[in-house]
Amino acid sequence: MRTVKYTRTTNWKQASSLLAKDPKSRAIAGGSDLLGMIKEGLQGKGLPRWETIVDIRTITGSDSIAYKDSDGLTIGALATLSALENHPDVQKRYPALAKAARAAASPNIRNTGTIGGNLNQRPRCWYFRNTEFNCYKKGGDFCFAVTGSNSYHAILNGELCYIVHPSDTAPALIALGASAVISTASGSEKTVPFDSYFTGPRVDVLRENILAQGDLLKEIHIPPPKAGAGMSFLKAQRRGETYDFALANVATVIVKKDGKADDARIVLSGVAPTPYRATAAEDAIKGQAITTEVAQAAADRALLQARPMTDNAYKVTLAKNLIVRSIMEAWA
Ligand SMILES: Cc1cc2nc3c(=O)[nH]c(=O)nc-3n(C[C@H](O)[C@H](O)[C@H](O)COP(=O)(O)OP(=O)(O)OC[C@H]3O[C@@H](n4cnc5c(N)ncnc54)[C@H](O)[C@@H]3O)c2cc1C
Ligand code: SF4
Numbered sequence: 001m002r003t004v005k006y007t008r009t010t011n012w013k014q015a016s017s018l019l020a021k022d023p024k025s026r027a028i029a030g031g032s033d034l035l036g037m038i039k040e041g042l043q044g045k046g047l048p049r050w051e052t053i054v055d056i057r058t059i060t061g062s063d064s065i066a067y068k069d070s071d072g073l074t075i076g077a078l079a080t081l082s083a084l085e086n087h088p089d090v091q092k093r094y095p096a097l098a099k100a101a102r103a104a105a106s107p108n109i110r111n112t113g114t115i116g117g118n119l120n121q122r123p124r125c126w127y128f129r130n131t132e133f134n135c136y137k138k139g140g141d142f143c144f145a146v147t148g149s150n151s152y153h154a155i156l157n158g159e160l161c162y163i164v165h166p167s168d169t170a171p172a173l174i175a176l177g178a179s180a181v182i183s184t185a186s187g188s189e190k191t192v193p194f195d196s197y198f199t200g201p202r203v204d205v206l207r208e209n210i211l212a213q214g215d216l217l218k219e220i221h222i223p224p225p226k227a228g229a230g231m232s233f234l235k236a237q238r239r240g241e242t243y244d245f246a247l248a249n250v251a252t253v254i255v256k257k258d259g260k261a262d263d264a265r266i267v268l269s270g271v272a273p274t275p276y277r278a279t280a281a282e283d284a285i286k287g288q289a290i291t292t293e294v295a296q297a298a299a300d301r302a303l304l305q306a307r308p309m310t311d312n313a314y315k316v317t318l319a320k321n322l323i324v325r326s327i328m329e330a331w332a
Contacts, residue, residue: 007055084101153312246269260288280302
């Protein structure tokens with residue numbers, strides 16, 4: 001039987017330092033994603049077989065959620081998705097985030113799974129999750145989705161690898177203008193907007209975000225909601241009656257002023273290797289009084305660059321419809 005070394009940590013600096021020293025170590029939070037990958041035995045030239053897991057749940061206070069009118073919301077990376085969806089300040093002031101957290105996985109997984117783990121979970125591409133396929137993302141030299149079965153894959157920004165980002169909470173956080181506080185391998189901390197946290201295959205096909213070995217997501221900050229802000233989160237999934245990853249989802253925040261959209265952020269997931277900020281749609285609605293026609297024109301612009309594969313053209317229409325509904329919901 002295969003054994004894995006387990007280490008508990010008590011603070012972020014210690015955790016980052018332990019991870020930085022050992023390239024075959026990985027942080028564990030709730031374990032709902034990581035343990036599955038370890039048990040499946042996924043590995044490759046670019047995906048080490050983890051020999052040590054470093055527990056960060058044991059860091060005191062790392063799961064707190066607190067709101068201040070002056071600063072907004074601070075979420076510890078170890079807060080569970082359940083804690084987030086049920087927190088009164090999240091429900092009242094950031095309903096799109098509460099809805100996104102509730103849309104992820106099943107109640108059992110949300111009780112264990114943390115927001116940090118949700119944002120840093122690895123992709124769900126069936127070839128990546130199968131030991132038989134040594135694809136680019138494991139350090140191999142082929143993408144099996146291009147010639148294989150690609151109904152759940154990317155329609156936007158795919159290149160080399162066509163995964164879709166699996167997190168439901170990521171688009172909500174980007175739409176809300178959130179930032180990540182990162183505990184770095186050097187022992188310092190840095191703050192990065194979530195707009196630049198996720199990275200695509202062009203940057204490095206072996207990872208999905210800016211975190212280097214030893215870097216950890218410590219906290220999330222969301223600014224207080226602006227006066228006149230309305231928001232929405234919508235998700236489409238294949239098995240609507242039970243839990244499932246998104247075929248597409250969209251989070252929208254619109255700030256209304258004098259009857260017009262003064263500001264807008266529209267972010268999709270499930271359609272590209274990173275959460276996809278639909279800036280063309282945002283630009284199309286800014287300065288406008290929103291009607292269904294305005295929202296439809298914005299959705300059409302958002303998907304102009306879509307390049308579907310053999311099995312996933314349906315996602316173009318799906319994403320457009322979600323954008324229209326989400327804009328109308330946020331506006332209302
Ligand atoms: C059956 C199933 C269905 C699911 N459905 C959905 C869904 O519909 N929508 C959705 O969004 N998600 C879904 N998920 C994913 C689920 O939300 C994640 O597994 C969970 O949130 C991960 O949290 P965790 O704390 O268990 O992470 P872990 O499994 O402990 O860690 C996951 C990864 O993140 C890294 N990590 C964890 N915390 C940090 C941190 N603070 N800083 C840096 N790296 C970190 C770990 O090293 C690991 O690589 C599903 C999962 C399963 C198993
Ligand atoms: S889409 Fe990415 S993860 Fe999936 S087979 Fe291609 S390279 Fe691998």
